[in-house]
Every structure is written in structure tokens, then in C-alpha cells.
Amino acid sequence: MTIPLTLLAMLLMTLAAQAATIEDMVGRRVELQKPPRRIIPLAPSLTEILFALGAGDAVVGVIDYADYPPEAVQRVGVGGGLDPNLEVIVALRPDLVLIAADANRWETLIQLEQLRIPVFGVKPVGVEGVLASIAKVGEAVGRQAQAEGLIAQMRRRMAAVSQKVSVLARPRVLYVVWIDPLIVAGGETVIDDLIHLAGGANIVRTPGFPRYSLEELVIDPPDVVLLALDRGGLHHGEALRRLPVWREVRPVREGAVRVIDAGLMSRPGPRIVDAAELLARLLHPEAFPGSGP
Amino acid sequence: MRRRLLVVMAVLTAGLAAAVVLALSVGTVRIGWLQTMAILGAKVLPLPVFWTEAQETIVLALRLPRVLLAAIVGSSLSLAGAGFQAISRNPLADPGVLGVSSGAAFGVVMGVFTGLGAGAGVLFLPLFGAAGALVAAVAVYGIASIDGRLPIQTLLLAGVVVSLFFSSAIMVASALIRAEELQGVVFYLIGQLRLADYPTLGVVVGCLVVGTGLIYLQALPLNLLAAGEEAAAQLGAEPERVKRMIFVACSLVTGAAVSVSGSVAFVGLIVPHAVRLCLGPDNRLVIPASLLAGAMFLVLTDTLARTVVAPAEIPVGAVTAFLGAPFFAYLLRTRYRSVYP
Numbered sequence: 001m002t003i004p005l006t007l008l009a010m011l012l013m014t015l016a017a018q019a020a021t022i023e024d025m026v027g028r029r030v031e032l033q034k035p036p037r038r039i040i041p042l043a044p045s046l047t048e049i050l051f052a053l054g055a056g057d058a059v060v061g062v063i064d065y066a067d068y069p070p071e072a073v074q075r076v077g078v079g080g081g082l083d084p085n086l087e088v089i090v091a092l093r094p095d096l097v098l099i100a101a102d103a104n105r106w107e108t109l110i111q112l113e114q115l116r117i118p119v120f121g122v123k124p125v126g127v128e129g130v131l132a133s134i135a136k137v138g139e140a141v142g143r144q145a146q147a148e149g150l151i152a153q154m155r156r157r158m159a160a161v162s163q164k165v166s167v168l169a170r171p172r173v174l175y176v177v178w179i180d181p182l183i184v185a186g187g188e189t190v191i192d193d194l195i196h197l198a199g200g201a202n203i204v205r206t207p208g209f210p211r212y213s214l215e216e217l218v219i220d221p222p223d224v225v226l227l228a229l230d231r232g233g234l235h236h237g238e239a240l241r242r243l244p245v246w247r248e249v250r251p252v253r254e255g256a257v258r259v260i261d262a263g264l265m266s267r268p269g270p271r272i273v274d275a276a277e278l279l280a281r282l283l284h285p286e287a288f289p290g291s292g293p
Numbered sequence: 294m295r296r297r298l299l300v301v302m303a304v305l306t307a308g309l310a311a312a313v314v315l316a317l318s319v320g321t322v323r324i325g326w327l328q329t330m331a332i333l334g335a336k337v338l339p340l341p342v343f344w345t346e347a348q349e350t351i352v353l354a355l356r357l358p359r360v361l362l363a364a365i366v367g368s369s370l371s372l373a374g375a376g377f378q379a380i381s382r383n384p385l386a387d388p389g390v391l392g393v394s395s396g397a398a399f400g401v402v403m404g405v406f407t408g409l410g411a412g413a414g415v416l417f418l419p420l421f422g423a424a425g426a427l428v429a430a431v432a433v434y435g436i437a438s439i440d441g442r443l444p445i446q447t448l449l450l451a452g453v454v455v456s457l458f459f460s461s462a463i464m465v466a467s468a469l470i471r472a473e474e475l476q477g478v479v480f481y482l483i484g485q486l487r488l489a490d491y492p493t494l495g496v497v498v499g500c501l502v503v504g505t506g507l508i509y510l511q512a513l514p515l516n517l518l519a520a521g522e523e524a525a526a527q528l529g530a531e532p533e534r535v536k537r538m539i540f541v542a543c544s545l546v547t548g549a550a551v552s553v554s555g556s557v558a559f560v561g562l563i564v565p566h567a568v569r570l571c572l573g574p575d576n577r578l579v580i581p582a583s584l585l586a587g588a589m590f591l592v593l594t595d596t597l598a599r600t601v602v603a604p605a606e607i608p609v610g611a612v613t614a615f616l617g618a619p620f621f622a623y624l625l626r627t628r629y630r631s632v633y634p
Contacts, residue, residue, distance in 0.1 A: 090324045090350050114490065115354055116464065187334040 003188055014113035015087065020141055020153075025132070026101060026121035035142035036096035036118075042091060042101035043081055043128075047072050047268035050098075052270040053146045061092045067263070068271070075240040084108060084113070094262055096120060098137065102268065122266035127193040133268065149209050150270060157273045158197055159278045164287050165199025173200040173249075177262075181241070184212040188227070189270050198279035199287075200224070214245050219252040224283060258282045298578055305585035306521045309364070312589045316360045317352060317598040321603040324348050331447035333357075361494060362486050363595040364607070366587035367500050369550035371587025372544040373466040374561030375568075375580050376508045380536045381445050381517040387561035388547040391448075392429045392507030397551035399459040400425020402466050421499070423545070424554025429455050434537075443526050443536045467517060486595055486609055504546035505584065513533050519574065546604055556609045557591070559617040564590055566621065591616075 021031045040061040041047045047066040052061050056069070061076040064085060069153060076092060079085035081103045094117060099109050101123035112119045120140045122133040131151050138147025162266065172238040173195050175185035188207040195202045203222050204212065220289045225241060240246050240257055260282065264275050317333070328344050332352045335342070370388060377386040387395045404421030425634035437443055437451035514535045517525040522532045547561075564587040565579060572578050591609070594616060598609040 083606065085321050085606075086322045086355050087351050088604055090355065092348050093347050103437045115350060 012173070013017045014164055022161055023121070024121040024135075024140075025123040025136055026239065028119075028121060030117060030118055030120050032120075032140060034141070036094075038092065038094045039096045039098065039141065040078060040092060040094045041066070041098040042084055042108070043098070043100035043267075044068065044077075044263070045124070045267040046098040046100055046101070046137065048267060048269035048271060049134050052150055053134075053138055053141065055141045057097060058141065060094060061089065065263075075121060080114050080189045086111060089117070094153055096140065098122060100124070100133075100268075115209070124190065125188060127190060127197065127272060130268040130272055131155070134270065139247060154273045157254065161273075161276050162199075165280050165284050168199055168284055169288060170199055170201040171223040173188055173224050173226055174203055174217070174285070175226045175228065177228055177266075179227075179243070179246075182212045182214060182217070183209055186210050189274060191265055192274060194265070194276050194279055195226075195283075197276050200279070200283045217249055218245065222229055223256060225249070225251045225257045226279075226282070227259050228265055229259055230262055239287075294576075294577070296582070301572060301578060301582055302585065305582060305589065309585055309589045309592070312592045312596075313360055313364070316363070316592050317356050317449050319596060319600055320351065320356060322348075324349055324352060326601050333601050343444055353523070357419065357598075358491070359486060359595070362497075362513065362593055365494065366486065366554040367502060367587040367589070367591025368559065368584045369497070369546045369587075370544045370561040371564035371568075371583040371590070372505060372508060372580065373499070373547040373550075375555035375576070376539045377541040377561070378537045378565055378575055379518065380580075381448055382519060383445060383449060384566065385562075386449065386452075388543065389462045389556070389558065389561065390456065390549070392433050392454035392459060393426050393452075393544050394549045394551050394556055395456045395459035396429020396432075396461070396549045397422040397426035398462050399466075400428070400548075401552060401555075402470075406466050406470055420552070423548035425459075426544050426548025426551060428629070429459060430540060434540060443540075444535055459630075463498070486557075486598075493553060497553055500549035504542040507542035507578075509580050511539055512580055515539070515576040516574075519576075531592040553609075555610065557613055559610075559613045560587060560591060563621045570625075576613055617629045 001037070022035055029041050035058075037058050038060045039050060039055065039058045041050055041059060042063055044063065044066040047059065047062050048068055050056060051069050052070060056071060058144070059072065059075055063081045064077055064079065065081065066072045066075075076088065077218045078088045081100075082105055084104075088269070097117055097119045098113055099112070099119055099121050101121065109119055109121060117163050119279050120137075122136060124130045124133040131154065133150055134154075135144075135147050136198040138144050138150075173197065175191055177183045177185055182203050185195075185202065186204040186208050187202070189209070192202050203220070204210065241253055246252050260278070262270055264278070298574070314330065316326060324332075324344075326402065328348065331340050332344055333351050336353075340453045369419040371565055373393070374387040377388065377391055380386075381391075385602040388498060400421040400423070403425070431453045433455045433572060434443070435446070436454065437447040440446065500576055514525065514532075516536060517528050517530045518532055525532050551557075565583045566577050568582045568586050594612045597616075598607045598612045601607065
């Protein structure tokens with residue numbers, strides 16, 4: 001009795017391994033020949049997820065800004081996330097392209113569908129959305145177990161951060177994405193979740209990345225200004241002190257400006273836990289004695 | 294005259310064919326021109342396959358629609374430019390100056406703004422563009438016409454006013470649009486040929502064919518019009534009816550083209566002028582020659598746009614202006630006196 005059952009189970013597993021239909025995060029059903037061996041992730045966050053799941057060897061092309069992990073830089077560049085070069089993508093013969101709602105254009109998805117390239121859409125909304133997208137990518141590339149392990153580890157680290165800071169007073173935070181015009185991180189974003197997790201309170205409740213008025217900044221200043229800059233420009237943080245209006249704002253005047261790596265903060269991938277830990281240290285240095293930001 | 298037309302059309306057709314072959318065989322990925330030709334030829338002839346599936350996809354699914362689109366947009370804008378210049382008897386007139394391009398662009402932005410064009414952007418945005426062009430055309434016509442007539446001075450002024458109005462309306466709308474949606478708008482406004490699907494191309498071609506027919510039928514009255522409106526009326530032409538007809542036809546053609554390409558500057562202005570400087574002012578020659586020359590011009594400039602900084606791309610509108618301006622200056626300096634005495 002046990003032998004036929006085992007056989008049946010093996011048969012079913014073989015069938016499952018040949019083709020699978022998975023629903024992606026933008027409401028499409030994607031049929032996949034499992035496991036994909038030639039993957040092109042069209043966002044740096046997706047590249048990071050694939051490498052973290054141990055699927056880095058299957059990554060054949062990456063977009064220009066995918067600079068993490070360092071191995072990713074050696075893959076073929078397929079252009080920018082907003083205008084990827086379709087000729088290069090076709091020439092790489094991918095069996096799966098991963099696309100992110102926050103980093104790519106819907107038009108690109110339609111074009112890839114027309115070229116009959118399997119496309120899997122990911123839409124990370126908030127920290128839970130990042131975890132869900134890691135699970136989905138794991139499913140798409142046949143690495144569910146690795147994805148579950150990674151998610152569990154991320155949850156443990158985030159719980160540890162929030163436990164450390166939860167009893168402390170929450171500083172009011174303004175997260176600056178762009179200085180002129182002033183664009184900030186609002187609600188319903190991963191950054192908003194991370195600020196909360198790290199023991200801060202984002203003063204901007206408008207969802208997404210809205211423009212913010214300088215008048216509002218002056219009349220109701222935050223306790224801390226977080227200035228997100230590219231890794232190459234981190235030393236430019238001081239410039240804020242010299243700008244008109246800005247130099248009058250309390251946190252800028254009192255030196256409560258914290259410069260932070262935009263790449264680390266804004267990529268909805270596995271490194272959001274690093275970002276949460278870093279943020280917690282910046283906002284509550286007293287809770288992390290001796291470690292320094 | 295007929296013989297001259299045939300020779301000119303034959304030469305330009307050969308030039309366009311050569312431009313298309315060149316455009317299809319260059320790109321980010323290297324594919325030889327022999328291979329490219331064979332991939333195309335295999336659609337009608339039984340040829341041995343000596344290319345990969347990826348190469349076939351690149352030529353047939355990526356480059357071919359884009360080259361066709363460039364040809365169609367180039368033709369449309371040049372035709373509209375030739376038509377507008379003929380009715381306004383002003384060398385400055387083109388779809389941009391007359392506000393029709395801005396209207397079309399505003400229509401597309403509204404498509405994004407209202408969210409109705411989002412999602413299936415490739416399909417719905419063109420409809421918004423065409424609607425915007427017609428709204429702008431009606432507005433220009435309404436402002437410019439006095440007692441049922443369309444004087445040239447008010448036409449150009451009305452065009453400039455409507456153009457400025459829609460350009461500022463686009464800026465206002467862009468300021469209100471959410472940052473995520475702004476991306477699509479910015480990509481559209483800089484004038485980049487998108488990868489259109491064949492149904493969309495079909496719509497644009499349909500507009501072009503109808504527009505060409507309407508405009509070419511008026512070629513002779515347009516020639517009379519060039520001699521002055523009173524003279525034209527005495528010789529049996531109806532200047533106002535001709536102008537109205539050309540106006541609608543040019544707007545239709547422009548709206549369809551702008552909706553798939555954004556604001557590609559300079560084509561509607563310089564191609565008809567270049568043709569006129571080379572062939573003389575006869576509209577029976579200028580209109581069909583502008584069609585082919587415009588197609589050739591945009592196919593070649595778009596090829597440059599997608600290859601010079603590969604794997605990235607320059608907006609084709611930047612290339613047309615960058616190359617078009619010096620070429621136009623040369624023509625003007627060397628040939629102007631013989632055509633515009």
C-alpha cells in the first residue's frame with residue numbers, strides 16, 4: 001500500500017515540476033516552467049532578493065542600478081528600470097523576467113508579454129509587502145524553503161529592533177527624498193513602516209512620495225530630518241545647513257540632520273532589516289550603547 | 294509634371310527602402326544586414342534558417358514595428374506641416390506653432406491624470422491624444438475665424454495662444470499628478486517613439502491615408518491660394534472651404550501621430566521646407582514628396598536615437614532638432630533665393 005502511494009506522490013511531484021501556474025502580485029496568472037534558469041530582475045530590490053534566496057547563479061541580466069550584492073554588477077546590464085533595453089533582454093533569452101510595480105513601468109510589462117517572455121509582477125507595499133514579495137519570488141523560482149527561512153530571520157531581527165525602542169519616546173521624523181523641489185516619504189511606504197519600526201514617527205501622512213511645503217516645514221518642524229542620498233553623495237549632507245530657509249529650520253540649526261544611504265532605505269528587499277537597525281541607531285543612539293551609527 | 298512626379302517618387306521610395314533596411318539591421322544587439330534581410334524574406338520565401346529565435350524576435354517584434362512607426366509618424370508630421378504651411382502661406386507654420394501638437398499632448402496627459410489611460414496605457418492614450426488635437430484645432434479655428442473667414446494673421450496668433458495655453462495646462466496637470474504617474478508623462482512628453490502594437494499603428498495609418506487623400510485633392514487649389522486669396526477666388530477656388538478642409542485633415546493626422554510619439558519637434562517644419570527648396574513650390578509635388586521624405590528623415594534620426602548611446606536611448610525629438618537645425622540652415626543659405634524671391 002505504501003509503495004503505490006509513494007509512486008503516486010512522486011508522479012504528482014513530477015507533474016508539478018514541469019509547469020506551474022502562479023498568481024503574481026499584480027493580479028496576473030503566470031505559467032512557469034520550473035525552475036527558471038535564466039532570470040532577469042528589473043529592479044535592484046529583486047536582484048537582492050534573488051541573490052539572498054541563493055538564485056544568483058540564474059540571474060543573467062540586471063538593470064543599471066543593481067549594485068548589490070557585488071556579484072550582481074558582473075551580470076549583463078539591460079538599461080534603466082524605467083527604460084530597459086528590450087533588444088538586450090530578448091538576446092539574453094530569459095525564461096523569467098521579474099518586474100516591480102514601484103520601480104518599473106506598466107508599459108514594460110505589456111511589451112514583455114507581447115514578446116511572449118514570462119513576466120512575474122511584484123508589488124511591495126509596506127514592510128509586510130516586502131516579506132510577501134520575497135515569498136512570491138521564492139515561489140516563482142522554486143525556492144520556497146529558502147524564502148521562508150529568510151522571512152523568519154527578518155521577522156526575528158525586526159522584532160528585536162522594535163522591542164528595544166518601543167518604550168522610548170518617538171522623535172517626529174521628516175524623511176527627505178529630494179531637496180529641491182522638496183519630496184518626502186509619506187504614509188503607506190516601506191520607509192514609513194521602517195521609521196515606525198525604528199521608534200520614530202513620520203510627520204507626513206499623505207500616502208506615497210508627496211511634495212512637501214517649505215512653509216509647513218518651518219511652522220511645524222520635525223525633531224529629526226533624515227536626508228536620503230546616493231552612496232556616492234553621502235558627504236553632501238552638510239549642504240542643507242547652507243540653504244536658505246533650511247538653515248532656519250530647528251533640526252537643521254541644531255544639527256539633528258541624519259544622512260542615510262538612499263539605496264539601502266528605498267529598496268524593498270532583504271536589506272530592509274539592515275535599514276531598520278541603522279535607523280533605530282540613528283533615532284535612538286541611547287538604546288544602542290557603544291555601537292555608534 | 295507627371296513625369297517629374299514619378300521620378301521624384303521613385304528616387305524617394307528607393308531612399309526610404311534603403312533607410313528601412315539600415316534601420317532594421319542596426320541596434321544594441323549586432324545582427325548582420327544579410328541576416329536581417331533573410332529574417333524578413335523568410336516570411337514570404339522558403340529560406341534556410343541561419344539565425345537564432347532571439348534574433349528573429351528582435352528584428353520582427355522589436356525593430357520592425359518601431360521602424361514602421363517612425364516612418365508613419367515622420368510622414369504624418371511632414372504632411373501636416375506641408376498642409377499648414379500651404380494654407381497659412383507662412384513658412385513658420387507647422388503642427389507645433391498652430392497649437393495642434395500641444396493639444397494632442399495635453400489629451401494624453403489628461404489620459405494619465407484621470408487614470409483612464411493608465412493600465413492599458415499603450416492602447417488608450419492614443420485616443421486621448423487624437424481627441425486633444427481636434428479640440429485644439431477647433432479652438433484655434435474658432436478664435437481665428439472672423440465672419441466665416443479664416444484670415445492668416447489671426448490664424449497664426451490663435452495658434453500661438455492655444456499652444457501656450459495647452460503647454461501651461463500640461464504644466465499645471467504635471468504639478469498635480471502623483472510622482473509615480475509623472476514618470477509616464479515625462480517619458481511621453483520628451484518625444485520618444487514607443488513600441489506600438491499593430492492595431493494602434495493601423496489607426497494611425499488610417500488617419501494618415503484619409504488625411505493624405507483630403508490634402509492631395511486640394512493640391513491644385515492650394516497652388517492657386519499661394520497666388521493670393523482674391524486671385525484664387527477669381528480662378529474658381531473656394532479659399533475658405535479649402536482652408537477648413539486642410540485644417541481638419543492636418544489636425545487629424547497630427548493628433549494620431551503625436552499620440553504615439555509625443556512631441557517630436559522640427560519634422561513638420563523642416564521636411565516640407567527642404568522638399569520645397571529642392572523641388573520648388575508646386576503642392577502637387579511637395580505633398581507626396583513630403584510624405585516619403587518625412588518617413589525617411591524620421592526613420593534615420595530614430596535609428597541614431599536608439600544606437601548612439603546604446604544600451605540607453607536619446608529622445609528622437611532631440612535628434613531631429615539637433616540634426617535638423619544645421620541642415621535647414623545650410624539649405625536656407627544656399628537655396629533660399631531661388632525659391633522665396
